Amino acid sequence: MNKQASKNQSEENRSLNEYSPAQELINNLPYIVMAVFGAAVFVLGFENLAWRWIGAGAYLIYAVAGALWIMVFVCPYCSYWNTRACPCGYGRIAVRFRDKQSGDCFNEKFKKHIPVIVPLWFIPVIVGLLLIIRSFSWLLLAVLIVFAIDAFIILPLYSKKHGCKQCPQRDECPWMAGKSSSA
Numbered sequence: 001m002n003k004q005a006s007k008n009q010s011e012e013n014r015s016l017n018e019y020s021p022a023q024e025l026i027n028n029l030p031y032i033v034m035a036v037f038g039a040a041v042f043v044l045g046f047e048n049l050a051w052r053w054i055g056a057g058a059y060l061i062y063a064v065a066g067a068l069w070i071m072v073f074v075c076p077y078c079s080y081w082n083t084r085a086c087p088c089g090y091g092r093i094a095v096r097f098r099d100k101q102s103g104d105c106f107n108e109k110f111k112k113h114i115p116v117i118v119p120l121w122f123i124p125v126i127v128g129l130l131l132i133i134r135s136f137s138w139l140l141l142a143v144l145i146v147f148a149i150d151a152f153i154i155l156p157l158y159s160k161k162h163g164c165k166q167c168p169q170r171d172e173c174p175w176m177a178g179k180s181s182s183a
């Protein structure tokens with residue numbers, strides 16, 4: 001993207017809410033909590049030391065790679081690209097990877113790439129439940145419940161009520177479809 005186009009993009013978004021680095025960090029907390037508690041399921045659930053750290057490490061790497069994937073394949077199509085209006089800060093980091101792309105394909109790109117990170121929500125639940133069935137542990141159950149509350153309730157609620165509420169693309173976004181009027 002050339003400098004003029006980047007400037008125009010920033011001006012278009014001037015009226016939107018802007019987030020400080022501290023707010024961006026706070027907005028990332030539900031995802032960070034999901035990654036940490038998802039990894040904790042492996043650490044607490046497996047008896048074999050090697051499997052504990054291989055599982056937890058692989059899950060954490062997947063969580064970081066998933067965020068990078070969104071920055072590379074979704075954010076360049078978003079109106080918040082290269083602005084402080086992106087609630088989680090991905091839009092500004094995404095500038096380092098790719099130029100701005102046409103916002104007309106945002107819906108298509110969102111639908112295509114979001115499934116890449118969806119297993120992050122389900123892997124700890126499936127693995128955790130299997131481990132609990134095999135060898136019950138109150139601590140593992142507690143970690144699994146916290147994971148589920150964060151991943152399936154807090155994280156999506158936070159996104160819809162906080163960041164997505166002001167997004168200029170909310171009407172086309174599959175995540176917000178039919179919810180923008182109630183958000």
Ligand code: SF4
Pocket residue numbers: 070071074075078079080081086087088089090091092
């Ligand atoms: S709002 Fe979402 S899609 Fe848009 S730049 Fe931020 S993280 Fe990327």
